[in-house]
Amino acid sequence: MADVVRLAVWSGPRNISAALMRAWENREDSVVLDEPFYAHYLAATGLDHPGRDEVIAAGEADWRRVVDTLLGPVPEGVAVFYQKHMNGHLLPEIDRGWIRVLTDVLLIRDPREVVASYTKARASVTPDDIGLPAQLRLHEELTSAGVAMPAVDAADFLREPEAYLRAPCAYAGVPFTERMLHWPPGRRASDGVWAPYWYAAVERSTGFAPHRPRNPELTGPDAEVAAECLPLYERLRAHRLRL
Numbered sequence: 001m002a003d004v005v006r007l008a009v010w011s012g013p014r015n016i017s018a019a020l021m022r023a024w025e026n027r028e029d030s031v032v033l034d035e036p037f038y039a040h041y042l043a044a045t046g047l048d049h050p051g052r053d054e055v056i057a058a059g060e061a062d063w064r065r066v067v068d069t070l071l072g073p074v075p076e077g078v079a080v081f082y083q084k085h086m087n088g089h090l091l092p093e094i095d096r097g098w099i100r101v102l103t104d105v106l107l108i109r110d111p112r113e114v115v116a117s118y119t120k121a122r123a124s125v126t127p128d129d130i131g132l133p134a135q136l137r138l139h140e141e142l143t144s145a146g147v148a149m150p151a152v153d154a155a156d157f158l159r160e161p162e163a164y165l166r167a168p169c170a171y172a173g174v175p176f177t178e179r180m181l182h183w184p185p186g187r188r189a190s191d192g193v194w195a196p197y198w199y200a201a202v203e204r205s206t207g208f209a210p211h212r213p214r215n216p217e218l219t220g221p222d223a224e225v226a227a228e229c230l231p232l233y234e235r236l237r238a239h240r241l242r243l
Contacts, residue, residue: 004074005172008083008099010138011107012131014117016154018191018202019209020107021084023165023180025190030080034192036066037089044091050121050197058193063094071098080174087134099138100147103172106139108132108236109154111229116216121197125225132229136236143239151240158211163243182207 007024011017025032039059042052049055060066074081083102090096114130127133142149150171157164162181169176185206187195195203218226 003079004081005079005174006070006081006083006102007105007168007172008070008085008102009105009107010085010087010135010149012087012109012114012135013129013198014114015107015109016157016208017084017086017107018199019205021082021190022183022188022202022205023208024080024082025188026179026183027080027177028179029078029174030082031074031078032082032084032190033069034084034190035086035089035194036060036069036083037063037085037091037094038192038194040066040094041086041089041091044093049194051194054193063091067095067098071101080172086131087138088128088131090134090138096138096141100142100145104142104147104149105168105171106135106149106151106236107154108135108151108233108240111233112216112218112226113214115218115222115226115229116214119222125222127225127229127232130225130229132232132236136232139236139239151236153237153240155211156240156243158208160243161208164241167241167243 009017009020021032021034024030036059039056039061040063042049043056043061060069070083111130111132115125118125118130139149139151152164152168165180166176183206185204187203191199
């Protein structure tokens with residue numbers, strides 16, 4: 001295990017997490033795993049997400065077995081095991097001790113933008129849906145235990161993708177490669193079975209899209225959720241990586 005970098009990137013939905021997974025998978029020394037706790041999350045909560053039955057059938061609904069995979073063997077020649085996680089999938093019954101032995105990074109985004117994007121795929125949204133409460137809990141838990149967990153803001157990243165890829169590479173102790181900046185379009189075998197519902201943009205992509213300032217106009221419950229999550233985002237943003 002000591003010979004493999006297990007890079008766990010903890011995000012909320014509608015961030016740049018799928019594009020980041022593409023970047024790391026395009027390295028010659030890496031394998032990726034897409035949202036391994038999703039099946040357990042849906043089975044345990046009973047929530048009706050797009051493709052729910054497919055996700056549960058294709059995934060592992062026992063969180064203990066998921067953890068075994070995250071800490072277990074990797075194919076020969078693999079130096080980086082990149083794990084794309086959704087913070088909201090970390091339900092209370094899941095033990096957290098194993099997280100401390102990984103190399104952890106937090107990926108954050110302005111909740112107003114997240115809510116505006118999320119509600120294009122689902123009719124409603126809650127703070128837990130976009131993961132910010134869980135992100136703050138995990139960040140506070142790890143940092144209070146002396147475990148580093150740098151936060152990367154998606155807007156910062158898209159302004160300077162190469163710089164914000166080099167920094168996590170250095171943090172993880174692996175060399176940067178320009179292969180991380182561009183990748184072939186299309187679906188991957190490593191994509192979760194939920195890809196048809198969420199990954200249309202990343203499937204068309206060949207690299208990181210330029211940053212575009214957004215000012216979504218939210219109303220009603222959507223605006224209330226964004227307003228509730230904004231202070232949590234600001235608290236995490238105060239710890240963001242600044243280059």
